[in-house]
Amino acid sequence: MSFPWAEKYTPKHPFMRWLDQRLPLPRLAYGAVGGGYPVPRNLNYFWNFGVLAGLALTLQIVTGIILAMHYQAGDATAFNSVEHIMRDVNQGWFLRYAHANGASMFFIVTYIHIFRGLYYGSYKAPREMVWMLGLVIFLLMMATAFMGYVLPWGQMSFWGAKVITGLFGAIPLVGDPIQHWLLGGYAPDQPTLTRFFSLHYLLPFVIAGVIVLHIWALHIPGSGNPTGVDVKSPQDTLPFHPYYTAKDGFGVGIFFIVFALLLFFAPNAFGHPVNYVEANPLSTPAHIVPEWYFWPFYAILRAFTSDFILEAKLWGVLAMFGSILLLFFLPWLDKSPVRSGSYRPTFRIFFWILVADVLVLGYCGGSPAEEPYVMISQIATAYYFIHFLIVLPLLSMFEKTLPLPNSISESVLHGEEAEAAPIGVTTTA
Structure with a gap:
């Protein structure tokens, strides 16, 4: 991964210079998210949600790793191990609720991110690959979330696994083998939990890898902007840091406020009460x-x-x-x-x-x-x-369509002012 604008980066500290010559991580960080990455000067707060999605994934990975230390993927032990986490593990209730509600927060910010892309045409050339890699991330999120929902082994977990995997049985010729491979048998059981737990643990790291490709693909054409007009001069851009790191910081603060309200005051708002009943293959819930x-x-x-x-x-x-x-x-x-x-x-x-x-x-x-x-x-x-x-x-x-502005600066600074505005000076869009 290389960024042309990172070539002018020169570390000041002797250790950073030594590291940059042997493993150019400082140069990579500077080019990817630092002051070396030029960003359109008119981005609004809807551009925060990509960063928030990355933050939500990080929270899911951290809480998931700790929960995996206490979870037991067995048909006779899974439900009780979740209860053990909630009741006996120090701060276990916090970790479990943070992981469960973190998934909801992840999907909320991702859905907003997708609809922002639909509105502002982020899927159009030259950013088709950015869009398609984002959709791959979304599909991986859905697979990860589905497998995670099965792991508590409550009633809705069991019957949700049975219904959703049963959909593959409708596919001619290959449907039944795929369903049996997913379940490890003919119905959700011990092999199902083992497989789903393994994949649920693995896929977030796969998502992180695809996110790296997503960001890489974004940096090649550069970020889009609310006008859809291409960057035409350095005056149309600002350094990502400190201008947009500060803006993203505000979004992160709002994210954590909403997350805390959900976590501490309504932790079961997105859950289903039937899933607090242990899985019973002989009792079908009234509404799956x-x-x-x-x-x-x-x-x-x-x-x-x-x-x-x-x-x-x-x-x-x-x-x-x-x-x-x-x-x-x-x-x-x-x-x-x-x-x-x-x-x-x-x-x-x-x-x-x-x-x-x-x-x-x-x-x-x-x-x-x-x-x-x-x-x-x-x-x-x-x-x-x-x-x-x-x-x-x-x-x-x-x-x-309506007439487009001649440049990003013109859309922000209204015509003649754009010609006189020095680089690095911005006004409110």
């Missing part, structure tokens, strides 16, 4: 639901109720996975030369319709599989695919 961050996709899965050429279950599986895979093709579905939704008035209307549609899907996914929720899910699922497959391509051809 996954964690809240899977609800939109669960609603898409349940939206298919009738067989048509293929089984309804298979249609649901294809649509659920297709709803995410579709996002990989977004750079080629939306061919508008204007990146930012701020200068696309019609796109902006449909964007907020999409946000409302995903929220409706989430509500229906957490509701019982009965009317009117099934019908609403079907309508919302249809619109989700229509938005990406029909609306965006048509907008690319027919939308009348």
